[in-house]
Amino acid sequence: MRHSLSGLCVVAALLASSGAAVAHHGAATFDTGKTLVLEGVVTEWVWANPHCFLKFDVKGSDGTVRTWTTETSNPSDMVNRGWNRRSFNPGDRVTVTVEPVKSGSPVGRLLEVAFPDGRVLSARGGGVTPPPGRQGGPPQ
Amino acid sequence: MSHRHSQGPRSAHASAWLVLLTITCVVTFCSVAFNQEQVVRVPGAVYDADFPNEKPGPAPRRDLSGIWEPARGPGDAIGAQGAKSYPDTGRPEHQLPFTTEGLKANLANRPAWGPRAVASALSNDPQPTCEPQGWPRIILHNYRTAQIVQTPKQVLILYQFNRKWRNIWTDGRSNPKVDDFLEPRWWGYSVGRWIDDYTFVGETVGLDERTWLDNVGRPHSLEARIEERYVRRDAAHIDVTITIDDPVYYSKPWIALDRLPLRLQPDSFDIREMECSPSEFARYTKEFAEPAAGTSAK
Numbered sequence: 001m002r003h004s005l006s007g008l009c010v011v012a013a014l015l016a017s018s019g020a021a022v023a024h025h026g027a028a029t030f031d032t033g034k035t036l037v038l039e040g041v042v043t044e045w046v047w048a049n050p051h052c053f054l055k056f057d058v059k060g061s062d063g064t065v066r067t068w069t070t071e072t073s074n075p076s077d078m079v080n081r082g083w084n085r086r087s088f089n090p091g092d093r094v095t096v097t098v099e100p101v102k103s104g105s106p107v108g109r110l111l112e113v114a115f116p117d118g119r120v121l122s123a124r125g126g127g128v129t130p131p132p133g134r135q136g137g138p139p140q
Numbered sequence: 141m142s143h144r145h146s147q148g149p150r151s152a153h154a155s156a157w158l159v160l161l162t163i164t165c166v167v168t169f170c171s172v173a174f175n176q177e178q179v180v181r182v183p184g185a186v187y188d189a190d191f192p193n194e195k196p197g198p199a200p201r202r203d204l205s206g207i208w209e210p211a212r213g214p215g216d217a218i219g220a221q222g223a224k225s226y227p228d229t230g231r232p233e234h235q236l237p238f239t240t241e242g243l244k245a246n247l248a249n250r251p252a253w254g255p256r257a258v259a260s261a262l263s264n265d266p267q268p269t270c271e272p273q274g275w276p277r278i279i280l281h282n283y284r285t286a287q288i289v290q291t292p293k294q295v296l297i298l299y300q301f302n303r304k305w306r307n308i309w310t311d312g313r314s315n316p317k318v319d320d321f322l323e324p325r326w327w328g329y330s331v332g333r334w335i336d337d338y339t340f341v342g343e344t345v346g347l348d349e350r351t352w353l354d355n356v357g358r359p360h361s362l363e364a365r366i367e368e369r370y371v372r373r374d375a376a377h378i379d380v381t382i383t384i385d386d387p388v389y390y391s392k393p394w395i396a397l398d399r400l401p402l403r404l405q406p407d408s409f410d411i412r413e414m415e416c417s418p419s420e421f422a423r424y425t426k427e428f429a430e431p432a433a434g435t436s437a438k
Contacts, residue, residue: 103434
């Protein structure tokens with residue numbers, strides 16, 4: 001049931017209207033258009049305002065570990081996209097698609113997370129969950 | 141036994157009904173169970189945006205009460221780039237009619253969004269540090285779920301964003317005169333009235349000049365007068381228009397929000413908290429915003 005619900009929400013998020021993810025920093029901070037796909041292990045999922053953020057460790061080819069901090073929107077927006085405060089646990093293996101910042105620090109905007117079991121959580125879109133019996137999202 | 145035997149046809153009939161009743165119950169149960177699976181709603185998630193081919197009923201008379209959400213979806217009224225009708229794009233059609241004094245005040249504000257954006261750690265935007273956003277920035281920046289309550293003397297608006305509220309007096313009083321004795325307020329002084337059975341107009345004055353009008357730092361003076369107009373279009377919708385009239389900073393009034401549609405939510409909708417917590421914000425700044433801007437303390 002939880003799976004079907006989260007699946008529904010993911011689909012809903014993908015179908016939903018695309019709205020700007022609100023952040024407390026302008027787009028100037030990010031290397032817009034660039035994306036990185038990082039495989040790592042979750043260390044912390046912070047479910048808080050003004051933005052939630054996912055921290056995870058990424059092991060480099062030389063064996064060094066770098067901790068990434070990647071933000072999503074706020075909890076209210078993320079609930080509409082099917083996320084919740086228990087979306088991640090420390091130790092979860094994740095593949096994270098990130099829009100990095102220009103400064104070179106290991107921080108960025110989280111776009112999508114894939115789990116080993118095939119589940120995907122998307123942070124894209126404005127987010128609205130279709131009511132029962134309705135298909136698709138609101139008018140574009 | 142003979143008695144039972146004599147009831148044979150009736151008993152068979154009853155058995156048939158019992159079977160039919162059982163099937164009906166099973167089907168009904170399964171249907172209910174299935175529907176329950178379908179109608180599970182995540183608390184606080186928004187389900188009731190507009191969908192195609194809906195035909196709401198007629199508008200009720202002089203009634204704005206209810207829980208309202210941007211009709212085109214939760215992200216529709218997020219004005220990250222400034223007032224929706226005048227986003228700060230740098231394009232000529234979005235240039236505001238600043239006076240000399242207004243332009244100077246605008247340049248003194250360093251927003252984290254728009255063409256003049258600086259990294260958030262370098263911005264002087266008061267909002268991220270949980271200073272009051274004030275009116276009308278709360279809706280020009282982050283118009284989320286809002287509940288409207290009507291009493292005989294007031295229209296109360298309860299906003300999800302930062303968990304704030306406003307009182308618009310409808311008891312016939314006038315707004316105070318803006319003079320040396322007026323105490324400026326973050327949320328100003330508001331009065332309102334119905335100009336017809338479906339249009340409510342509020343007016344706010346006395347706004348504290350420390351607040352920004354929107355997310356890209358558009359300023360206002362103490363002389364600013366903000367008009368909010370709510371048109372109850374039908375049973376499910378209100379259209380909201382915000383007009384800024386500030387003769388000190390702008391040479392003419394301008395429409396900041398033009399007929400933004402809001403949609404009525406179920407009266408059972410439990411509005412999520414969305415509070416500005418200084419400690420949460422401090423952690424966000426330290427762990428994300430400063431590294432992002434390259435301004436972390438070494």
